[in-house]
Amino acid sequence: MMNMIKNASRVGHEFVVVPHSKIKLSIAECLVKEGYLKAVSKKTKKGFPTLELALSYTDGTPKVSGVDRISKSSCRVYKGVKEIKTSRGGYVLTILSTPKGILTDKQARKEMVGGEVLFKVW
DSSP: OHHHHHHHHHHTOSEEEEEOOHHHHHHHHHHHHHTSEEEEEEEEETTEEEEEEEEOEETTEESOOOEEEOOOSSSOOEEOGGGOOOBGGGTBEEEEEETTEEEEHHHHHHHTOOEEEEEEEO
């Protein structure tokens, strides 16, 4: 999903349509709160549920310029609350899957929970 967002924003598309799942919806809502996406809406395409993501731009440059996937199916990466650090002075947003749901690194430190590091976006 994140690579689809990155590629579509580099080309200049307004929207991206991805297959629906609960984790994708919660990640997209987290990205809307942080300003990387404008909006998320549930749609149905050919009888299957999808998510339509509105991409965000500032002066023609995309907000999502890069994505780095950290945790993979072959190698899961978990961090405790004390191990979660900001990267590049807070310019890079880290998304974690925690017991309290999908959170950013700032929210996870505030909630005092750790979890699986999914990816970084900038």
